[in-house]
Amino acid sequence: MDCKRFLFSIILIISVFSTMVSNAQSEALVTEAEAEDGILSGVVVSSDNPGFSGTGYVTGFDNSGDKVSVSMNIPEKGYYKLSIRYNGPNGYKTQSVVVNNSSTTLGFPSSSTFRNIDIGNFLLEKGNNSFSVRYDQGMTDIDKFQLYSVEKHVYEFDTSPVDLNATEATKELYDFLLFQFGHRIISGQTHSNYDLIKNLTGKSPLIRNHDLQHFTEGYPYLWADGGHTFGKHDDGSVDALIEWYNNTEKKGIVAYQWHWHSPTGGEVSTNTFYTNLTTFDIREAVKEGTPEYNLIIRDIDDIAAELKKFQDADVPILWRPLHEAGGGWFWWGAHGAEPCLKLYNILFERLKNHHQIHNLIWVWSTPEESWYPGNDKVDIIGQDSYPGSYNYDPQKDQFDHLYNLTNGKKIIAMTENGAIPDPDDCLNLDAPWSYFMTWNDLTLERNNQLHLINVYNNPNVLTLESDNLKTDNTWRSSLYPDNWKPGFQDEQGRYLHDFSYAGYHQGEKEIPFITNNIVDITQPPYSADNTGTEDVTQIIQDALNTAGSTGGGVVFLPAGKYRIKPQNNLNYSLRISYDNVVLRGVGPDSTFIFNDDNFMRQKDIILVQDDYSSWFTERGSVANISVNLINPTKVIPVESVEGFEVGDEVVVKSDATDNFIKEHGMEGYWTESAIKGVAFLRQIDSIDIDKKLIFIDSPTRYFLKTRDNSKIYHAGNHLKESGIENLSIG
Secondary structure (H helix, E strand, C coil), X not given: CCCCHHHHHHHHHHHXXXXXXECCCCCCEEEEEEHHHCEEECCEEECCCCCCCCCCEEECCCCCCCEEEEEEEECCCXXXXXXXXXXXXXXXXXXXXXXXXXXXXEEECCCXXXXXXXXXXXXXXXXXXXXXXXXXXXXXXXXXXXXXXXXXXXXXXXXXXXXXXXXXXXXXXXXXXXXXXXXXXXCEEEHHHHHHHHHHHCCCECEXXXXXXXXXXXXXXXXXXXXXXXXXXXXXXXXXXXXXXXXXXXXXXXXXXXXXXXXXXXXXXXXXXEHHHCCCCHHHHCCCCCHHHHHHHHHHHHHHHHHHHXXXXXXXXXXXXXXXXXXXXXXXXXXXXXXXXXXXXXXXXXXXXXXXXXXXXXEECCCCHHHCCCCCCCCEEEEEECCCXXXXXXXXXXXXXXXXXXXXXXXXXXXXXXXXXXXXHHHHCCCCCCECCECCCHHHHCCCHHHHHHHHCCCCEEECCCCCCCCCHHXXXXXXXXXXXXXXXXXXXXXXXXXXXXXXXXXXXXXXXXXXXXXXXXXXXXXXXXXXXXXXXXXXXXXXXXXXXXXXXXXXXXXXEEEECCCCCXXXXXXXXXXXXXXXXXXXXXXXXEECCCCCCCCEEEEECCCCCCXXXXXXXXXXXXXXXXXXXXXXXXXXXXXXXXXXXXXEEECCCHHHHHHCCCECCECCCCCCCEEEEEEEEEEECCCCEEEECCCCCCCECHHXXXXXXXXXXXXXXXXXXXXXXX
């Protein structure tokens, strides 16, 4: 961490305000306000220049303080693009644009007619928000303010690390990062303050980060003969982190950066990785055959020896060398992008090819476009984020910049931070950082304790204690081989499906533990018998109905046996028919539901369905799938995206046609009228209108072929957020 990093953040924040003239029609219009209907101060309404909308436009920005202000109502908190329709007949002029309490000065280009200018994307709260144009150079006509929705990012990740010879453990870690991205945020902390987090929050960061600065000959703090000298120093971190990784049962993630002390040119007892504390010249170091080149090769080889220890122990590493190069405060960034990128290439090739180090996931953390090594040499693009104390903003501007830099093809992480951004805002506002990595003592300096507790106990933040943590396939059913992945086929080409994705939100979210509106079924007014002696069907059913009709809640069954059976010739014993209702026991070894009936064919013990449940029923917009989808996928190519919107619940379906039945070898057993085919209930994450692609929240799990009338359509009504937990049924 260095104070110069604050310049980084300032530059990126300002960049959002770079304006661009456009027709502002690529996103959906949310709301708009005519300038002439706003609050005017020192300005007037005119209709002299043609082409305006509404009844006129605002002009006469002649003096300091002249301004026009409007208010627009926002339907929900989020990022919105502000566009202003203007006319610049007097040439290029700057004006102040104020969004709520945030002001910036922008240039309005010369124009001969009214046109739109994109001001930038802004985080706006639900409800009324204020927008103003205020005099700076004046002589500009303002016609209208418009707010557009901001399309969610669409990703096309590489399915494997940039090192095609990566170890299996490294591939599994990379897959894990891809699997979590956009759904959960991984917690990380630098080594020196790692244990502090557990003491404060009760949780342990999943990533533990350390530094390799001690392991080269240029290390200026080796203690010898009563003072510092240059030389390698084994600080014990390599062995300690290998031990830590194994002690976490390989759940933990090891990360390293390298504050590379200059091979020569500095003084002892100083941080010679800083540009101003060394005379070492990177421009000479990247010239093969020079003394400086030989020194960097020596250092890389020393570091390779330490990385090899991790590889031998089968420990993958998030590896972040040459960090923050674009800032210029480290010697590897002191002379611009060209020599730095040459050094990165030397490092990349020597570790990967010469030393055969294949346990690295390569992380790059400097945001300037001209400094980027390229998507073929980077697995994760990162931002070192220091917005100031207690600033928990999701830093979406920086996130968007990195997304654009990599064309949406790389995992995006907050590779260093002071303040930890609010996880829910990150996920909800389309800035889903893969992980955060809080820097040393800034843990407490930039975050208050309550925020730390909330972050680490957020179900969407992964810690060592997270029970939904999956870093390999060992959690899968024993039915699945070790090399199982979506789309797995056995030796005969038959698909083996993964039902671990069944369940609450397709296994993508932790089941919430509801703590409000809990009714103990053994207490008045219900007083149900829990010895198994009396039939308590109607008592439990009444409690379920009452909870549902009052907005939801938990019907709690303490330890014991509860005797039930179908009543009055019904085809079920109990029925949950409302949203937000949970039937909860103490545990499967303590709470038992005993269904006391000997004829349950085509009956349910517990039916979870309301009177109008019909999610499978086709309704709303329907689009045919345009290509065969053989393997599981989140990307659905369609003939048309008309009528679909982000957030819609949809069914992805194919019919059981004669060809489908024949392919399964079930002629004479299945019929098209009796078999419904394949269907997946999903939610739309994003839509690519131009490419006619619909992106869904969880992959399909079976092939969908056009011959089987494969389609996507709006889902019908169904119960939501209801379920059964912590009990046994027999």
